Amino acid sequence: MQGWWSITTLFQVEKVLRLVILIYSIRGTMSSLQDKFTKYLENESIFQNKDILSNTYHPDDILHREEQIDELASILAPCLKGNDPSNVFVYGTVGTGKTLVTKHVCDELLNVAETSPSSLDIIYINCKMKKVADTEYRLSAKLARELGAEVPATGLPTDAVYDRFFEAMEEKEGVVIIVLDEIDALVRKIGDDFLYNLTRINDNLESTKVSLVGISNDLNFVDYIDARVKSSLSEEEIIFPPYDGMELKKILKQRCEEGFNDDVIGSGVISKCAALAASEHGDARRAIDLLRVAGELAERDEKNKVTTEYVDQAQNKIEKDRVVEAVRNQPKHSQIILYTIINMDEGEVHTGDVYKEYQDQARKAGTDPLTQRRISDLIAELDMLGVINARVVSKGRYGRTRKISVDLDSHITKKLSNMLEDKFYL
């Protein structure tokens, strides 16, 4: 028999102590969490109705878009008498109210159509949504499903899916309006053949009439589609100009009145949000985001007033969240490349240098490196995402390459680097 202070006993004592500490720390954390939640419940929220500050909220009164609403309504009105309206192409930069106005007019149309003799169906598709309109198969399957047909996620020949879509369309016996939001993304992914077929669909249908509403952020989009599609799609065009600072202020004021409690918004907050958003192409979505996030940050600090300092913090937070989320959703090798670029620490680097370094990092992460061709595409994708800045340059007889740099704040790159380091044990 060993003495009281034998090694085994010491280990046992240590284990018991660790357990006691763990229990106490868990109990401590739980009680502090409970305190936090209780305090949160006790504090009065600065928000009256936070949903109003969300981008999915549809206000009854859409400010500064009366002209566009009226125009779109006039174009689509013939469908109430069973006639096919002209195709419409709606365009304007991000956050100018295109989708909001289109949905608003469509909702009103459906309301009135309930009492009209002819049948009306409206299909709304956001072509930028992943797994929805990134292939011909998926888009035609989505349209067919919206019309009530059953189409499997894969397995059928594309022609068969087209057939089901046409059959479902024919069965409607009325007017169908197809709204394709972010239509430029659709064309970039699958070309304009599908769009051509859609614009010609009325030639092949007997009892149903179809009208297309295309919505695009890209003002030059129509320049790179087939001329026949262009003339057909752009029978009518509605342009959404960016909001100016004053218009944004009115929109924000409207949302503040309904979204926040009285006297919560400090002086200069609305003006600052409006000014920041106006400098980014008059983006109302951005302005509302800034306001909401500023409110959330103030509430987190247990303050009952949103000040301009919180708007600055909100601006940083939105940018940081956007980048981190975008990177988190990237494939493994894109993340390793980004980690490589961030840590090369040379300001601007070239594709060849990045590739050499990436090969080492990929092996460290326990994976086989991809080919340079594939990496070239992944670098281009990161550039498209706005995470890095990559521009093609010629170095004369030393070749053509991309100059790559990270175009982000140092605290964001640090956060990304740590996140990727932990993930891949680099």
Next chain:
DNA sequence: AGTCCACAGGAAGGGCAGGCGA
């Protein structure tokens, strides 16, 4: 003016997984 470099980027196709229909 011609050559050369180091890629960019298009096209074609392989391999795999998932799903359908006979």
Next chain:
DNA sequence: TCGCCTGCCCTTCCTGTGGACT
């Protein structure tokens, strides 16, 4: 079960590019 079809990720092969160098 098997053949066929899809999407996705990737490789291989190839042509094109633009400016420094000769």
